[in-house]
Amino acid sequence: MVVAAPSSGSGKTTVATGLMAALRERGLRVSPHKVGPDYIDPGYHALATGRPGRNLDPWLVGEERVAPLFLHGAAGCDVAVVEGVMGLFDGKGDTDLASTAHVARLLEAPVVLVVDAARQSRSVAAVAHGFATFDPRVRVGGVVLNRVGSDRHEELCRAALEAAGVPVLGAIRRDDAVATPSRHLGLVPAAEREGEAVAAVERLA
Template identity: 55%
Template sequence: MIAPDRIPRIVIAGTHSGCGKTTIARGLMQVLVERGLSVQPFKVGPDFIDPGFHTAICGRVSRNLDPFMMGENGVRKTFARACAGADIAVIEGVMGMFDGLDGTGFASTAQVMALLSAPGALVVDVKGMSRSAHALVRGYFSYDPGIILGGVIFNRVGSPRHRLLIEAGLETTALGFVRRDRRADLESRHLGLKMAHEVTDHTGVGALVREGCDLDRILALAGSAPPVPGGNRIRYPGGMKKGERIRIGVARDEAFCFYYQDNLDCLAAAGADLIFFSPIRDPLPEVDAVYLGGGYPELHAGALSCAPCTREIRTRAADGLPVYAECGGLLYLCEELVAGPGTSHRMTGILPAAAEMTEGIQGLGYTEGTWTGAGFIPAGLPVKGHEFHYSRIHPSPDARFSIRLTRGRGIFGCLDGLYEHRSVGNYTHSYFSSEFAHSLILAAEDFRRS
């Protein structure tokens, strides 16, 4: 078995968003799986959709690697823990390779490459250019000498003639020439691309990579990675919490589908058994707390409004059941959800607010702040996360807010989230700290005893 800090690894980096790195990463994962390798996938940044595709292709849960939310040691810890038992790690980058927070390199693909000593394959979209691609590549290869770039994958090559024009001025190792092909297209849907469960066939992108890339060179590059710095010193908790474990119900269906796997692992490590259920189809299970992640409740608002689970959550929340909700989960906890013009649906009514979908984006980017003492969460506890929403919250005048922000938009001003009873809902998709998980566990234990 390969030690996690020595696992072969490669980062699929890009010159910019939309250059095709998602297609190349998915295709590479598909081809490696077809070769019989156990592939551990990762995604740089706070994305939910791409990891879903990775997981579907690889059969191993894709993990986010985000220095802003996790810290540098957290990135290395998650990487090493997730790689146990894998043959190779494939890491999909985010945005342009050097694009980080506030115009810096912090939380960029390049930073994650440096933290993990992971070599990269640079994806360059060559549609509409030939020799100019080499000027672009030269800049990326020389910009930061501390970053290991092992070669280039030229994407959206238009024809054999186009390839010859590019090869004539080649200055770096070509890892692939991937032609323009409709198999690379991923259909758009409400608020973005289709989700992994809506796409049943991933073989098309695999064929593109198999036909256009030099797999032996890519594997050799991945195998050249040195040990992860400090990776052999990483330690994990030795065991789970002793005694009777509490039960946390986790909503997981087409309406609620956005979760960081590290958050679920954090709750399990703190002493929780996770009970997955569908608020659309299932009754509320016998649980001591509920976790409602993000997703698309607006697409299923009618079904949620009529579902028995909606009434059951409202009743049990009033009795003190701890409920934690993020983004789509926040909308579900409101009194009503206006999903479109003239279309309003009754939600759980736990939080004193109405939610309204909007045509334009209302919040996008990292968030940071402190909890205000909401529900079960101690006042002053730090919170870091990410927001992405096309909705507004209209709270009642006496509503109480759960987070005071120093970064991010939230609901308005410097405030995010609402709380009532022991129920908390916020736009921030937070990255759980052990202190947060412990607070939820204590609240669940208290509810169980009541």
């Protein structure tokens, strides 16, 4: 599955890493992947899965090599989780080349859309519906609501998404214990956080 979002900062790394760790805790062999050349997120993926995080980048290797590299990395695993980059359809220039959507199409993999629900309720359905219908070649399997504030907030979001025909796969409350610090190049690498990073991954699971 591909974990994507409408934009950066929506919680892709949080959800992807937590999902990887939770699946591993269930006894599954999880293959972690990341769209693009990023090396920081795969460090968290490796903590969560016990396997090296692998990059999938059509811009660097050509789209014809993405699926073979994915299959090589996922050999012997039960499930593969691919964390996207930026917004789902954001690619090179005014195209979706090397975007998360591009990789999802190449792998024919379903997309889990992470939507930051903070400061909105019914509007999450408009966002999710737009992303689910924008490109019929990209299959959005459902939504994970992130940064939900309360039971009532979750009920409003779920009702709106249900009415829009977009499945809700789960909801995550705001939790400072799982926040991952950032700096100008992105997240602070897991190796620089040592025990703190391990504790965060366990909390995410």
